[in-house]
Amino acid sequence: xxxxxxxxxxxxxxxxxxxxxxxxxxxxxxxxxxxxxxxxxxxxxxxxxxxxxxxxxxxxxxxxxxxxxxxxxxxxxxxxxxxxxxxxxxxxxxxxxxxxxxxxxxxxxxxxxxxxxxxxxxxxxxxxxxxxxxxxxxxxxxxxxxxxxxxxxxxxxxxxxxxxxxxxxxxxxxxxxx
Numbered sequence: 001x002x003x004x005x006x007x008x009x010x011x012x013x014x015x016x017x018x019x020x021x022x023x024x025x026x027x028x029x030x031x032x033x034x035x036x037x038x039x040x041x042x043x044x045x046x047x048x049x050x051x052x053x054x055x056x057x058x059x060x061x062x063x064x065x066x067x068x069x070x071x072x073x074x075x076x077x078x079x080x081x082x083x084x085x086x087x088x089x090x091x092x093x094x095x096x097x098x099x100x101x102x103x104x105x106x107x108x109x110x111x112x113x114x115x116x117x118x119x120x121x122x123x124x125x126x127x128x129x130x131x132x133x134x135x136x137x138x139x140x141x142x143x144x145x146x147x148x149x150x151x152x153x154x155x156x157x158x159x160x161x162x163x164x165x166x167x168x169x170x171x172x173x174x175x176x177x178x
Contacts, residue, residue: 013171020163033071040064062088145169
């Protein structure tokens with residue numbers, strides 16, 4: 001499997017259950033959400049505009065994906081919503097390793113950059129690091145309609161968060177062909 005095939009396998013609507021653990025103070029939090037993942041073409045308006053601002057050429061961009069979610073966290077009954085767009089750029093002729101850029105299309109927030117590796121075990125690892133934190137997320141498929149995710153976030157103040165997600169596909173994906 002290559003990273004494009006992995007992204008294609010991710011497309012669709014997913015039901016996600018997450019358990020997070022904060023150290024310290026050792027708080028446990030559970031959440032659930034619906035997640036929609038759509039493959040985007042590099043000429044998608046949001047992707048093309050941001051890539052141009054970042055200096056990423058169309059020929060360098062390997063693929064792009066939009067992720068949207070809405071759900072609840074902990075005991076709160078209020079909905080949490082959001083979306084991000086990711087663009088993947090391979091390391092030369094090695095498409096299973098490279099860099100990615102992630103941003104929220106509804107916000108002028110700074111872009112987060114990181115590195116990705118799709119291992120021989122077909123698990124995708126995303127690593128981001130800023131002045132405030134370092135995060136490592138790992139995604140893999142147990143079966144075509146069941147995937148799992150783990151993440152560890154370490155803040156510079158010493159706080160760490162770990163989470164585990166179990167996700168079940170609820171519907172087919174959509175590829176935006178513009």
